[in-house]
Amino acid sequence: MHSKTDIKLLVVDIDGTIAGHSNKISQGVKNAIQQVKLLGVQVAVATGRMYRSALRFHLEIGSTLPLIAYQGAWIQDPASNKIHRHYPVNRATAIQLLDYFEQPELRELLSVHFYINDELYVRSITRETHIYAKRSNITPIAVGDLRLCLDNEPTKILALCDDTDVINNLLGNLRRQYTPAELYLTTSVATFFEATNPLVNKGVAVKYLAEELLGIESNNVMTIGDNFNDIEMLQYAGTGVAMGGAPSQVKEQANWVAPTVENDGVAAAINKFILA
Structure with a gap:
């Protein structure tokens, strides 16, 4: 003690x-x-x-x-x-993650957030994004295609889904695809999948x-x-x-x-x- x-x-x-x-x-x-x-x-x-x-x-x-x-x-x-x-996520990895999130079976289930220069970029304002933004007291920027805002590398990438099984599967699948030396993957709450730089x-x-x-x-x-x-x-x-x-x-x-x-x-x- x-x-x-x-x-x-x-x-x-x-x-x-x-x-x-x-x-x-x-x-x-x-x-x-x-x-x-x-x-x-x-x-x-x-x-x-x-x-x-x-x-x-x-x-x-x-x-x-x-x-x-x-x-x-x-x-x-x-x-x-x-x-x-x-320490941001490199651009190539950010695009790979986006491709993964936008697979037909996942696209409608996930709200995807890119954090760039301490701003929040989203495809569209979903219900989950609205709740998140209200709690965080920030205004999300809807861009349609998140590839358009990758001039700068994202500090963090977040995927939200109310179904915790979807988040757990996502975490499991991406942990098989990326080693800890390539990406740090975690959940901060059961409905938030988070990816950051491996350092x-x-x-x-x-x-x-x-x-x-x-x-x-x-x-x-x-x-x-x-x-x-x-x-x-x-x-x-x-x-x-x-x-x-x-x-x-x-x-x-x-x-x-x-x-x-x-x-x-x-x-x-x-x-x-x-x-x-």
């Missing part, structure tokens, strides 16, 4: 971790994070969200570190606007913040997350906490399982490991 002085960096996911159905951070979680900062512990956000969709959460918890967005494909410091890292995951990003920017080791880091895209950062940290709502495979990778997001699990974890 760590004494409370051991943890120098706390990294939290957003959706399902600090923000639940309401899409807001509860007062209890905000208070716990403020207490952590008073002890001199640094706090950061690591999310699959777009940078500008994640920004209000970063500001709300008063983080002074760079913000880890798009699973770590985009790391930017909001204070200086400096982009520390940007990217939240674990690599948190390691960058801890070791390169702060000069601390993994055992000084605590991470809290709730889904498959959080596994790498839970494994990296000396203290990895899974939320109560996490899938069992994610909980298995954690040192401790917190209450759910609706029961202020992050505050409980902070109390246990940092404030206790």
Whole structure:
């Protein structure tokens, strides 16, 4: 067990971790994070969200570190606007994925999102896209053919489908086609298939913040997350906490399982490991 002085960096996911159905951070979680900062512990956000969709959460918890967005494909410091890292998906791979998504049996089932220069491009505004855009508070740009916007390489590619079996099959099939050295494939929620550059995951990003920017080791880091895209950062940290709502495979990778997001699990974890 760590004494409370051991943890120098706390990294939290957003959706399902600090923000639940309401899409807001509860007062209890905000208070716990403020207490952590008073002890001199640094706090950061690591999310699959777009940078500008994640920004209000970063500001709300008063983080002074760079913000880890798009699973770590985009790391930017909001204070200086400096982009520390940007690892997009190469154009050829993006086109291959699009070809795959547009097979006749998949085309009608999937809403495909390309994230380019922190903008969201879609073929058309589907119901799923509309719900996603509302939660993210961004305006998607409908282009018809996504190949038209590939002058710049996408930071992330997302395929949404309400049928989780479709997403699981997609993940399985594409994991057979691409090695981890070619693409990082994950799900952030059961209905979101996500693809990023192979150098990217939240674990690599948190390691960058801890070791390169702060000069601390993994055992000084605590991470809290709730889904498959959080596994790498839970494994990296000396203290990895899974939320109560996490899938069992994610909980298995954690040192401790917190209450759910609706029961202020992050505050409980902070109390246990940092404030206790």
